[in-house]
Amino acid sequence: MSTGTSDQDALQTESRIPIQPLYRPADVAGKEYEAVLGDPGAFPFTRGARPAGTRRGWIHRELSGEGDPRRSNEQFKYLLGLGQMGLDVIGDTATMGLLDPDHPFARHAVGTQGVSICCLDDFRELYREIPLDRVSLSHSLPAIFTVAGLYALALERGVSPANMRGSVIQSPFFCEDCGYAVHMPFALRLRLAADAIEFSAREMPKFHTFLEDTYYISENGIDAVEEMALGFIEVRGLIRELLARGLDIDSFGPRIAILVNCRMDFFEEVAKIRATRRLFARMMRDEFGAKDPRSWAVNISVHTSGLSLTAQQPVNNIVRGAVQALAMACAGVQALEVSTFDEAFRTPSPEAHIVGLRTQQVVELESRVTQVADPMGGSYYVESLTDEIESRISEMIGRIEGMGDMAKLADSGFFRRMFDEATERHSRALIDGTLPKVGVNVHAVADEEDTLLREVAERKFEPSRERIEWMAAYRAGRDARAVEQALRGLYEAALDTSQSLMPAVIAGTRAGATNGEMAGVLRMAYGRPADPFGVLSDPIAVTASA
């Protein structure tokens, strides 16, 4: 079997960019330092978003969220006790799909791949005894409902929403084609994203509600160039929507951030981060006219690739996490989550959480790589690859945007095909060995010999089915009239596209409406079935008028 490393093979990066065995001064000749690099913290921010020496290192955190909100809260406290510096929480599949835990499709999945969250009570439990204005809270959760929940919770606790830090992902363009389908039309997805961002820019100015998520789309097997091109396309689409509403670019620009993937090609991933910072800075200043330098410097957080990890020989995943963490430390990112060794089987176990956090701590504290900013700056190879990746991302953005309206493109299945092709390409590369994967297509061992860490990686837990009974009690205990009224208000607001949906979502959240109910009402206002799976009755009755 080929391992893809023989001398006859043409050298290339994981994104299939042809490379040379050696880079020399000629490969980076003619580049002016101030124009293409600049110091860290200075335009075009290639070398870093912040000036050297201001804040070394990054926010260490691990992906969490499991079972019901109470169990996740215990997880948070465990992680903070291990030295974690911020929280990063992901919802289970029902939560991400805007279905309540008592939806019949959710019954075997409640809380198994993230936390189950669907109402304000859940946020109260999730963040019990967590100081909302002192811990950075980042969320892979449905954005507008999370902003509403956090905002309402902060006010209840007497915390100013303006002091909250953290983020929530936005995924309006690609969610239906990847892992976060919410069964809403494009126009509604874009509106929800823009409404949440507009509201946050005013009310929660330290919170990154505009967090572009290129992590989850990458898990289909797209490469680093495709990842960033698609990410920029979504960022640009959202920016244009916000500008069309009359917003000043600098009113939300400083709070745009990107959550990226990190695969195994060390230098390519470093170059990708550097190219992204430069592309972003130039786009914001030169294309969108941002004047505030904070709008030019993009915050980048990273989740290391789950797809790069293997079910075979799970201990090898610890090594992969360390390599990826080192790459990102050298690239100078603001926050990091290392995908853990049991990733192929489950959300992180407590043991895997320790290893992930300790990996980050060892890389930062013992290797000393963060003492000097952008330590790879000036490397003939890294600079050349940064230029090459930047030009490839630019070219792809131009080509796709040249194909017309992004909403139509998304609806036509263009992106879906792109993801499917990438998935097939990735699977072929694993089969033919052009993507070497230790323990899979090279240096594999027999299943019965593959025992190290297998037991802990494979350990299962039951779905949180008690949530289903809890929901029944929750629904019965609410002020039914207030919920009904709030849902009607949301429906009316949704019919009027000149209104922001944020006030009505906050009102619904406070009245005790669930995310599933509110999403159902929104779908109805846009002519879709309230329940995408056709099982539940409509949350409100409406007479057909439009």
Added chain:
Amino acid sequence: MKRVKVLIAILGLDQHEVGAVAVARILRDAGMEVIYAGRFNLPTGVVKTAIDEDVDVIGISCHSWEYLYYADELMELLRKEQAEVPVVVGGSVVTPGDARELKEKGIAAAFGPASRPEEMVQSIRELAAARAAT
């Protein structure tokens, strides 16, 4: 000779499609006809499609543990409908212990992350041939 016809589906809310898409491609490359049902299926829908389309084999792709619970429902429905369609399950989350458990439930074959493509193709061919012979 009739082409082998396989239904590929993911059950419940499991949204990971990488394995399903890859396996569909492998089976098509091997000359089989694949009906790709994609995400968001319940056992009732899978059984109905399998009967309506007269498939030779049902393939369930999984990247969450939901399939462990759905496997019972699926097998019970097939028995109730007297549909003699073998079911195979595959995915990175399928451990050797799971594979044994699934076989006890009547699942014809289970493929874990270490399974090779040719192994899956061979097994599905044999199951289809055995079904045709009955």
